[in-house]
Amino acid sequence: MGQVMEPVVFPDLIDLDSLPKKDWALTGCKGREARAIFSMMLNVNVLHRHNLDLQKKYDEITEKETRWQTLYTDDAEMVVVAYGTAAQIAESAIEEIRAEGIAAGLFRPITVWPYPMAALRSLSKRIKKIAVFEFSMGQMLEDVILSVGERAEINFYGIPGGIIPTPAELAEFLRSALRATARWVGGFWYEC
């Protein structure tokens, strides 16, 4: 648990009747068959079919609901991959080094499961230096490796709970990563 304060903007309320009808909703069974919502299926064949249905649903979510944001990536020679609060620090650090003439951009996954793999893969065909910045010791790094493969050099800046790096510290890491010769997976830059 942590303590964070940020301004939020609530979206306008929508008319619930405008949403698609739900054929599973529990309203009382007047005029129809009774419905049950449950996840325990003792029959192995039923459970098997149910799991395949869930996989199909996840595939559809991956296709339709995966979200991400890019910033300053059009001219970027390096892209920082970061989410949440780390992405806000990354944005400030990127703006700091862009003022020095370093073309850095941001790739911010908005959904991390499913991960926006295709979008990041596509970016890595053009941008050959990637910096992963996250408040963990590499949870998202694995997704980035799976997305990028050997198309680009991956530099990693992970930090466990406790200290939150400043934009200036991340900016220094990004400068160093740009100066360094190419290193590949297995030789991550761990700075923590």
Added chain:
Amino acid sequence: MPGCGHSVAHRLVAECIDEMGLREVTIGVPPVGCAVLAYNYFNFDMIEAPHGRALAVATGVKRVRPENFVLSYQGDGDLAAIGTAETIHAANRGEEISTIFINNAIYGMTGGQMAPTTVLARKPPPHPAAVTPSSMVGPLTSPA
């Protein structure tokens, strides 16, 4: 009574619901444990709850759909052990939901282990010692 008593309890609940004309407006909440299988036997809408959380789920259902009759059907492992907090707080809030408490005084589904509802001096099969006030778990009691 020897064996499983759910069939009798189900029958009594179902007959009451029919007699009161509630079937078509009822939303039932079965728990985790043997009692979860209630959704196979009751002919009204039902939603399974996580272990111990039937009254929390029922609270949500009732507040969203106050026009429905909301019923939970829970064993003691659910209502009086893992879900004690949910039970006490739902009662304290005075939620307008109904609860059927099926108390067999042991964890039946997993083999008869002692529960907080196990009575004193009873000797559950897998446990070598009788349950006494000095043993590792004392039964739930209310203040005198």
